Amino acid sequence: MLEDRLRRILPLVSKPARYTGHELNMIRKPWNEIQVRMVFAFPDVYEVGMSHLGGKILYGLINEHPDFLMERAFAPWPDMGKLMREKNIPLYSLESFRPLKEFDVVGFSLQYELTYSNVLNMLDLADIPVLARERGEKDPFIIAGGPNAFNPEPMADFIDAFIIGDGEDVVIELLKNVRHNRANSRSERLRSLANIHGVYVPALYRLAYQKDGTIAERKSLFPEAPVRVKRAVVSDLDSAFYPVNPVVPYLGVIHDRAVLEVMRGCQRGCRFCQAGIIYRPVRERSAGNLKQMARDTLCSTGFDEISLASLSTADYSAIDDLIKSLVDEHGPRGTGVALPSLRADAFSVGLAQEVQRVRKTTLTFAPEAGTQRLRDVINKNVTEEDILSACTAAFDAGWLGIKLYFMLGLPTETEEDLDGIIDLVKKIKRLAGERCKRSPKIHVGLAFFVPKPHTPFQWEPQASQDEMEEKKKYILANGRIKNVKFDFHHSATSYLEGIIARGDRRLGQVILSAWRRGAHFDSWREHFNPKYYNDAMEEAGLDPDFYVSRKRGWDEILPWDFVDSGVSADFLWEERERAYRGEVTPDCREEGCQDCGICSNLGVDLDLKGGH
Amino acid sequence: MRWRVQYKKGPVIRFLSHLDMVRLWERTLRRSGVTIELSRGFNPHLKLSLGTVLPVGLWGKREYLDLELDGDWTIDRFRSHVSQVLPPGIEIGNLRDIPPKTPALMAAINASVYRIAIPKAWTEAAFGTVDGLKQASEIIIVRSKDKKKTDIRPGIIELNLIEDRLGSELEAVVVVGGPQAVRFPELVMALADFGLPEEAMTDYWREANYIRDGGTFRSPLED
Numbered sequence: 052m053l054e055d056r057l058r059r060i061l062p063l064v065s066k067p068a069r070y071t072g073h074e075l076n077m078i079r080k081p082w083n084e085i086q087v088r089m090v091f092a093f094p095d096v097y098e099v100g101m102s103h104l105g106g107k108i109l110y111g112l113i114n115e116h117p118d119f120l121m122e123r124a125f126a127p128w129p130d131m132g133k134l135m136r137e138k139n140i141p142l143y144s145l146e147s148f149r150p151l152k153e154f155d156v157v158g159f160s161l162q163y164e165l166t167y168s169n170v171l172n173m174l175d176l177a178d179i180p181v182l183a184r185e186r187g188e189k190d191p192f193i194i195a196g197g198p199n200a201f202n203p204e205p206m207a208d209f210i211d212a213f214i215i216g217d218g219e220d221v222v223i224e225l226l227k228n229v230r231h232n233r234a235n236s237r238s239e240r241l242r243s244l245a246n247i248h249g250v251y252v253p254a255l256y257r258l259a260y261q262k263d264g265t266i267a268e269r270k271s272l273f274p275e276a277p278v279r280v281k282r283a284v285v286s287d288l289d290s291a292f293y294p295v296n297p298v299v300p301y302l303g304v305i306h307d308r309a310v311l312e313v314m315r316g317c318q319r320g321c322r323f324c325q326a327g328i329i330y331r332p333v334r335e336r337s338a339g340n341l342k343q344m345a346r347d348t349l350c351s352t353g354f355d356e357i358s359l360a361s362l363s364t365a366d367y368s369a370i371d372d373l374i375k376s377l378v379d380e381h382g383p384r385g386t387g388v389a390l391p392s393l394r395a396d397a398f399s400v401g402l403a404q405e406v407q408r409v410r411k412t413t414l415t416f417a418p419e420a421g422t423q424r425l426r427d428v429i430n431k432n433v434t435e436e437d438i439l440s441a442c443t444a445a446f447d448a449g450w451l452g453i454k455l456y457f458m459l460g461l462p463t464e465t466e467e468d469l470d471g472i473i474d475l476v477k478k479i480k481r482l483a484g485e486r487c488k489r490s491p492k493i494h495v496g497l498a499f500f501v502p503k504p505h506t507p508f509q510w511e512p513q514a515s516q517d518e519m520e521e522k523k524k525y526i527l528a529n530g531r532i533k534n535v536k537f538d539f540h541h542s543a544t545s546y547l548e549g550i551i552a553r554g555d556r557r558l559g560q561v562i563l564s565a566w567r568r569g570a571h572f573d574s575w576r577e578h579f580n581p582k583y584y585n586d587a588m589e590e591a592g593l594d595p596d597f598y599v600s601r602k603r604g605w606d607e608i609l610p611w612d613f614v615d616s617g618v619s620a621d622f623l624w625e626e627r628e629r630a631y632r633g634e635v636t637p638d639c640r641e642e643g644c645q646d647c648g649i650c651s652n653l654g655v656d657l658d659l660k661g662g663h
Numbered sequence: 664m665r666w667r668v669q670y671k672k673g674p675v676i677r678f679l680s681h682l683d684m685v686r687l688w689e690r691t692l693r694r695s696g697v698t699i700e701l702s703r704g705f706n707p708h709l710k711l712s713l714g715t716v717l718p719v720g721l722w723g724k725r726e727y728l729d730l731e732l733d734g735d736w737t738i739d740r741f742r743s744h745v746s747q748v749l750p751p752g753i754e755i756g757n758l759r760d761i762p763p764k765t766p767a768l769m770a771a772i773n774a775s776v777y778r779i780a781i782p783k784a785w786t787e788a789a790f791g792t793v794d795g796l797k798q799a800s801e802i803i804i805v806r807s808k809d810k811k812k813t814d815i816r817p818g819i820i821e822l823n824l825i826e827d828r829l830g831s832e833l834e835a836v837v838v839v840g841g842p843q844a845v846r847f848p849e850l851v852m853a854l855a856d857f858g859l860p861e862e863a864m865t866d867y868w869r870e871a872n873y874i875r876d877g878g879t880f881r882s883p884l885e886d
Contacts, residue, residue: 058677062720067678075690075750299690299750301676301683353690353748384693385707 053140053148060138064131068302069097072145075299076351078110079146080120087226089113089121089156090144094169095574097125101298102306104360105197106160109218111294119226122146122154123298126169127176129572135176142176151177155229156192158222159210161199164551165544165574167206170195171566174209181563183211183254188237192229192244196222200251201282201329202504202611205551207253208559212244215614216282216329217315219291221249245275249283251614252276258556264597266555266608281615286655288315288334295347299354308356308389309348311341313373317362318638318657320645321419322430322630323461325503326362328618331649333640334658338369338376345377349386357381358389365390365399368661374405396437400444413494414445417456420464421471427633428463430626435475442479446486453479453493459522460500460514462630469522472497473530480532493535497526499545503552504611505618507626510603513549515596516542543581547573549599550584555610558598561587619648664732666741667761667768669725669884673752674868677722684713687750688728694748697741698733714768714872714883715775715839718847723869725756727768727883757884768883774820774875775839777847778868779854782830785863789833792859793824804852815853818845820875833859834870 061067082088091109093100100106106123113121122144127135135142141150151157157179159170174181179190186193195206196214203213214221224247232240245252255276259267271278285291293312300307316333317326336344345357357377361367377388388406393399395416403414418438420426426433445453457472476495483491499519502508514522519542526537551558564587572578588595603609605624612620622645629636639645640657650656672684679687689709692699701707714727732741738758746755765771781789796802801814821836833854837845847869851861873880 061678067719068676068680068683071675071678073675073751077751301679301687301750303682303686350694353693355689355693385701385709 053143056138056140057148060131060134060140064134065128066097066302069125070127070131070145072148074145074301076296077146077298078114078120079122080114082120082147082149085120086118087120087156087230088154089119089158089222089226090124090151090154091121092124092151092157092159092170092173094126094159094161094166094173095163096128096572097300098302098304100125100160101300101302101304103160103162104310104312105218107294107297107310108292108312109158109222111297112219112292113222113226115292116223116226118230119223122149124151124157124173124177126166126173126572129578132172132176132571141178142173152179152191154191156194156226158214159193159195159197161195161197161206163574164199164205164548165579167551167562168566168570168573170206171209171563172571181209181566183209186211186237190237192240194225198325198329201325201614201616202552202554203251203253203614204556204610205554205558205562207556208563210253211241213251213253214249214283215251215280216249217285218283219285221247221283224248225250242273242275245273245277248281251280253556260557264594266610269608269613279613279615282329282617282653284617284653284655285315285334286653286658288312288658289336289340289660293336293344295344296351297348299352306358307354308358309345309352309354310358310360311344311348312336312361313341313359313364313367313370314361317366318640319363319366319432320430320626320636320638322428322507322626323419323458323500323503325506328505328623328647329616330362331616331618331647332655332657333366334655335367335369335660337660338373341373342376342380345381349381355385356387356389358391360391363394365394365396365402368659370402371405374402378405394437395433395441397440397444400441400448403445404448413452413454414450415454415456416441418475419456419458420461421457421468421473421475424633425461425464425468425471427635428630429461430630430635432635432638435478438475439478439482442482443486446483446491451487451489451491453483453491454496455479455493456496456498458498458500459526460519462500462508462511466525469525470529473526473532476530476535477532480535490534493532495535495537497523497537498540499542501545501549501552504609505614505616505623507623507630509553509609509623510605510607510627512602513546513599515600516546519545541576541579544574544576544579546595546599547581547584550588550595551598553610554598557591557593560591561593563587564590615652617649617653619652622647664736665761665763665765666730666732666758667765667884668728668730668758669756669882670728671752671754671756672717672723672726673754674722674866676750676752677868678719680719681713681716684717685711687753688713691745691748691750691753692730695744697736697744700731700733712767712769715772717869721777721847721867721869722752725871725882726869727772727872729761729765729768759884770840771874772872772883773838773840774873774880775837776870776873777835777837777850778870779833779835779864780830780866781824781833781859781863782865784830785859786824786826786831788863789824789831789859792854792857793822793833795857796853797822799857802853802856804849804856807848813849815845815849818843819850830865839872 314335570583711730818838
């Protein structure tokens, strides 16, 4: 019995409750009565994975189907991983304590480039060959989805099939396909998967490269393999499945609250933002449904907080009504409402104040850039006046803590823009001094810009690591302000993220070799060792700057070009041009269609419940 | 209205920490619809408090919880509401109302009973260990928190080995709280030093908690 063996080793590891399952609302279906069995595998630790919304949706959705089941597995923390290897305990699912190898499908969620080494580590812990081509007839299919599937190529060597776009419909199609083709050979089954809309099977293509390292040709080897893979999209979110009885972790996890997905997509059009493209168009849920979802979720979980999740919750068309009624209904029993993504304007502060009737939180604003010029370049349609009036309103309403997020290394950035960040923070600090009795805490988070596929900046060079460090030094030297804390992202981490984010298939050997050298939990600073990757790049004869610091041209075949997000390349390029001209592009909800192509391309439409 | 509830923390959730247990109870009570008083302040919490910390890795047969109810609740109605929404591993035992001034569980409970299951093959050795410990004038262990050498003999109130068909159960009654307190890992260390290593223990749990007054032991539910 695996559970008995675990009892012996779990006293030796940190946070053993990560590995014991049996949580409230966990679903364990009778194994032998199920036709296709899938395990959701999250390549980070339990507390991170259990905070992930997509996993909750798929878990509820698949388990609702009478013929299918889905269980869960997370990356064991290094202390546990080591013990599992020593004691020959394979990576298992938390529901039935079965090795991952016994499932038909193992589905990884790819949220972040620095978790890729954990995917390999988890496969290896599960005793499944890490390389797709080495898997046998009996091995499970290893599939992957999530935002990073929009550039699947760096993981093409390890993943049998990617789901691109909204997973709800595709995953059910995929499980039906697996059920239907059980008798066929693995290669036949793989080819059949490629027929499903939104599924990409990398083994069915061959790549050729030019002397300069760019892609010469991408060839589809089988008739089933489409030249371009179109993203799947749920056109009517309001009627889509939503899990109102999610698994409730015993451990404190990152997002330890009831989550309502109020809408999917964001139409603001920030030019650095990948999510703003790949989740288009905005599709809202109706306030009536959301209120019922809140009631049901609180009742089934006992959480004391409801989070209204989306890319930009203040943009939800019925936000006022929704917040007011949630606070009225659930506030008296001490249940709070959280707004995780607020814009830096007075309207958002008004919403936050509404929420504040129950519970004090810190306010977070993301001006992203320090000058109006640069904010126009990135199409962050927020003015200094907006930001200052938001802060004024926040201080007047009694907030004593504010977080501000900026990016360093955006295209066209100069020293003036760095000064702009410092000046803006100083102005906010001065405002606070005038308006607050006690000196408020101002926390400034600075991330390094990493250009992402499917954005207008996908062709742009990223700052080198030296440049990142210089910018950091400049801010630290010129931005000494009392009671203001600056917090920087790790430049080596951002650099590696940059390599992989716009990487091609050849990075597979780099990820493999880095993992073999010891890379895992790269997103955790205490475990990240850039040397593993530097050595692996060198061994593969690849130049990191080819991926990070190089400006790409319009004619270049980008590794992710074949993934059709629905937004046209012409639109992205035009947005890039407008960025360099400092021209902003308005939100199509307010100023009419801006021709991004999504609606006609995917046969969908903006779905705003409160009207345009 | 202040109530005291006895519950079982079952083996499947033995690895939950004290904080996890507080969270578990808050959520269980919120789901149940039982109205509990809220603390004041910006972060209102349900007014409930758990008894002495049960170490991570142990399950407990008779653990305790105090809470302050808002409104009129009968024992039957409370029980039927809560028992419908209990998470795996939790069972509710006896419960009763207690006078408002009753000392908090954390302060009142001063003795715990631990049990350790021992297979047949080790039972012989276990008898030796128990005799050895009983005869020892001092039992020196190195405390894990500050690496200090400490004599835990004064904190061991009773030690017994109960033989059964499958092997035996070692029962240790120890002091909790105060300078003589014996923590469970310290007990395990002492047993190992006296010839009973951890691999000889197939299971361990806390059997009961008591309020001890000289030679008398009463349950937290007794007056």
